Amino acid sequence: MRTNGSAGASAAPGADSSTSTERYFNRELSWLEFNRRVLAEAQNETYPLLERLRFLSISGSNLDEFMMVRVAGLAGQLRSQIVETSIDGLTAGQQLQTIYRAIEDLVREQHAILSDLAGKLDEVGIRLIGDRKLERHEAEWLGEYFERHVLPALTPQAIDPAHPFPFIANQGTGVLFSLVRIADGAEVREMILIPPALPRFVRLPGEGTACWIGIEDLVRRKGSRLFPGFRIHGHGTFRVLRDSDMEIEEDAEDLVRHFRTAIQRRRRGKVILLQLQENFDPAAEDMLREKLRLDHALVLKSPGLLSMTGLAAVVEEERPELKFEPYSPRYPERVREQDGDCFAAIRDKDIIIHHPYESFEVVIDFLRQAASDPDVVAIKQTLYRAGKQSAVIAALIAAAEAGKSVTAVVELKARFDEEQNLMWASQLERAGVQVIYGFVDWKTHAKVSMVVRREGDGYRTYCHFGTGNYHPITARIYTDLSFFTADPRFGRDAGQLFNFITGYIEPKRTEMLSLSPLGLRRTLYECIEREIAFAKAGKPASIWAKLNSLTDSQLINRLYAASEAGVNITLVIRGICCLRPGVPGLSERISVKSIIGRFLEHSRVWAFGNGAEMPNRRARVYISSADGMSRNLDRRVEVLVPIRNRTVHDQVLDQVMLANLLDTEQSWRLEPDGTYHRMDPGPKPFNLHRYFMTNPSLSGRGAALTKGRKVPKLALRRGGATTKPD
Template sequence: MADGANTELVNSVKDDRHDIKHAIASISKGERYLNRELSWLQFNIRVLEEAQNNRHPLLERLRFLSISGDNLDEFYMVRVAGLRGQLALGVDVVSSDGLTPAMQLEKINVLAEKLLEKQQEVWALLNVEMRKAGMSVLEANELDETEQVWVKDYFFDNIMPLLTPIAVDPAHPFPFIPNLGFTIALSLKRQSDGEPMVALLPVPSHLKRFIRLPSTSSIRFISIERMIALFFDQLFPGYKIKGSGVFRVVRDSDIEIEEEAEDLVRVFESALKRRKRGRVIRLKVDADMPKHLRKIIVSRLNATDDVVVMVDGILGINETNQLIVDDNPDLIFKPYNPRYPERVKDFNGDIFKSIAAKDFVVHHPYESFEVVHLFLRQAARDPDVVAIKQTLYRAGSQSMIIGALIEAAEAGKSVTAVVELKARFDEEQNIKWARDLERAGVHVVFGSIELKTHGKVSMIVRRENGKLKSYMHFGTGNYHPITARIYTDLSFFTADQALARDANKMFNYLTGYVEPIGLEKLVLSPFDLRRHLVGLIEREIEFARDGKPAAIWVKLNSLLDSKIIDKLYEASQNGVQIDLIIRGICTLRPGLKGLSENIRVHSVIGRFLEHARICCFGNGHKLPSRHAKVYISSADWMPRNFNRRVETLVPIENPTVHDQIMGQVMAANLKDNCQTWLMDSDGNFSKREPAESDDLFSVHDYFMNNSSLSGRGSAGDGVQVAPVMAYGLDE
């Protein structure tokens, strides 16, 4: 009887789960998922909103405006270019939310136009505030006599020799305008016979867009187009100016790689040249430009009407970052100097002894990236180190990492570097690094064409007491010293030999296509990362169905994998409490009754760019809890990260590191009420406002003023630093 009852109960549970899955599958894609591209534009709207956040200093608000311009350019160069390419080829691929390329482009243009209008409104607002603060971007008629003399000398000494007026007629074909090229177009009339002429003045990209004028009493700039316009008569003597305007070209900058390419370096060098000559994806034209002149430009650039954008304001909004000066410290963020982990100091700077004593995490940018440099620099100079294995995705133009690898190879150590050539917009720099490394004797591997190596792993093999011991660094961010000062990321240092064995299998796969079988702890894509995450979500579903606490916390840059999203919907319907901290794209719809009412989506936008990927699973307990399963990762939850990239998911087992990542980093992000946006089921965001009884809490301010747990060392003994947030740990 009991066995029959148990069987009936099991079947009932199975039926319930089947019903939930069936209910989810029956909902149309458009109702289940948001559009990826529109979600990205919503993210950029949040960035732009920070330009109006009065909690930020004035010039930092200007920086957010500039970033929104850069973001939008890249979005068109890559994402919109891809959709236009599909449209041109007649490829009717439907997005996860059920839209064709044409439908997506129509919606994108509507939202992007609103974003452009908002950018100009914000620029006008900031312009007024800057003038009140003693900073001005001048019109030509605002120059005083002294400035007029200075501008004239500056123009003839520094600009005139670099300008090349180009007539547009049958004898002078329309010139090639490069990607992001900024050009002045003029309609002229020859004074001698009244003959009309159209001419172009391409502005060299290395010239500053805004030129600072000499002034001791205030900060005054003039834009280069305004300065050049003052001297049209010198550039076109004998002609009368009938009209003029500026335009800016955005070209297709995505790269397609031939599947059968044998020499990746040669292929990428060729592709980079093609990128510079890509088709016009967006043509921004000054609204004051005469109509007939605009028609000529559109025609000669082979641009279609739907890529033309009339701008009533300033073109190239991203270049306003040139106006950010440090003359007035009150107008920028107070400089922040990252802390150096005390644990490393305890061992007199010996990074290997520090790691051998205990795993620890360095929390960038609050803690110094110099620790990562030390890890490789000490390895290069340590006679007991015999091998170094390193992945390189983005390393920057002045990388100490590259220098350390070269030094190690020249010292006779075995050094392997997996250099990813497909790091978008860093391909050229990575080709240079690859050649420098090869010349030094480093074994350079480019991976495969099908997969992008996105995992951030460094492995040092050291001979100790007659045996080999490995020391590992797993990162959520790139080995890039500049971004490490503005991106929030985690650097995990460990001497866990099981993780080391797994990492070595990963490197063997990257260098020799040897599939990593029998991994002990590390989870890798493209093999089983998605499956493993689905399994962890299913465990939380089982806890919920058994009446136990069930919770998931996830922090990512982007979430848009439909299989994972459907599993999160299933978890929500079973009562699992889910908090997602998604900085950028999120195609999941939170808060829908009967589907996702137990899912909340937060987005933190502020001084630093949230970049770390973290996931916590309650494991039968409320979060935060020392019983939870905690992981850091290099991967966002996107199809490309699961299917076409080599990514890592690293379990965190050390108790102090576990508490730091979950009870500090994740809890602080969830507690923030100064920089957090909350998402509704339509994909719109509203700023999280603190309740009247709540104190203001900024996650960025908190970590700038509190030490982390795992890097403390003896100097932190007996001092309660960076306590777990108000949630409290569930023992």
């Protein structure tokens, strides 16, 4: 299978004459290519049916966020007449034209896949009712359900000069009815807005076939109950998406108050998408267009379901045979050997934990033990996304209530988690935690915990650095790395990081960590330059990197320069990639792949050969919270963490990175023309998710490394992966 995408056109400002489409891919079109790969998993016949439906739902929620943020931003540029071109030289108007065509194609593909999946699900006893005629018992039950659980929440609103046009909130769905009053024959138009508190899908009770109906379909079917005394001449469903990005005022005196106000404004942002059911009444469509004041918005007509996001409810159907086999993560054996004492295990040797294969519970235990340990005097913690039911928050509150000094850096600018983070901040402050909101201009995206513990005559600092959020739910499905260390050099650097965030005290120098926006970019450049020097000296030179996105033109140009100098570069970029690989004279030594599978690849890793063939013990290896994007390198507080411990180094390089490079079952190859092709699994297919689910890690195994089950060793071989006992 392949996905098509010409992700670029025209020259980037300041680029040489060989640039434009030959040099960069367009960021937004590259993102759409990523969502096509996600959607393609809904067609993956090796997956259970409900998991395929889950991928369809994910593609829908991804597209919503893309519209509300990225597309809305381009439309805002156009309205404000901001002349700013993309990395590939396109104006906002040019990008919107291409994006809108691509979205129309993507939505058509979503509906074709839904139709196919609905037929397959029907065969195994899960039915999406849609427009199908109801059986008598189904109609009776839905009638009673409507009367008791839906009707009381609905408010019919007449659309005429005597009534103001109702406000339609972001992601709001409604049904427009065309009616005729029986008493006098007057034509009336009524709108029913679906309250967001109602379930997106309703499941009918009973054994056997599980039947699901969309809430808007139920409202349409019960129009006669809503409008007694009227004849229904027609009806149509519509949906609205609005601009959901938030601008931060540099002179905001009270950041919390500013965000509470901004969240309210976001709900009333400009409409960016009006989605209509096919055969929607043209006169009603004209009315919506006028009342919603569409300006550079997309109007999209779709057959049937207007949003795929709600299908997540159907995925929760209790049919384990139609889902992935449940997976229970391992707990680090070295912590168990220390009777569960995280501090003893970390003090003994650095540990890295590979989520979700290894339990996020060890991160929670680290904080819980810190909260209850009488020798712990201080805890400092960054919080970007913590989830709705956060054990991390509970541990910090317990620590503060136990009299410890607790500082929490809560990021209010974590998109779509602002309200949740404001709530956590309030709870933490009430418990006595010192809550800091960081910088107005920069997001604090670094994932860091530090615990100061009294030991002997002094203090020891224990640190946790992560590539993912302190979020117990996403830690079950995102692949991330958690690095624990008691190395005093890391402790001193972490202390400087927190002082920078809380007191704006810029570190003069750090011993281990590289921080953005201060020196992380410089560290990456220095590592790339070292590889260029090795190549020019005739030595092996190579770079491996695993990122979610690569869009920064300066970093891309450094990688192009390395390729031209003879450095072999292998990139695993899950999502957006603006770098064009495999172009003679520019990037012929660069290959790019994307991995989409059961788990969402989220960890960020850099590895530099350091004058020897990769993988090797001398290689410079780093994990990071930062992607290869300008915002991460210049406008966020991020960390780049060097991995020096031999066992941890081997796990990150010889297991995590190598498995990503060797995967053939879930990998897509990016071609020079911007298209992605599924890689041929070959005669010996390799699935990195299956490998990590069935094999133990190196780090954190303690005595298990010297006895018991061996860890299969991965090796680079032409034609695929090989494994052998370590």
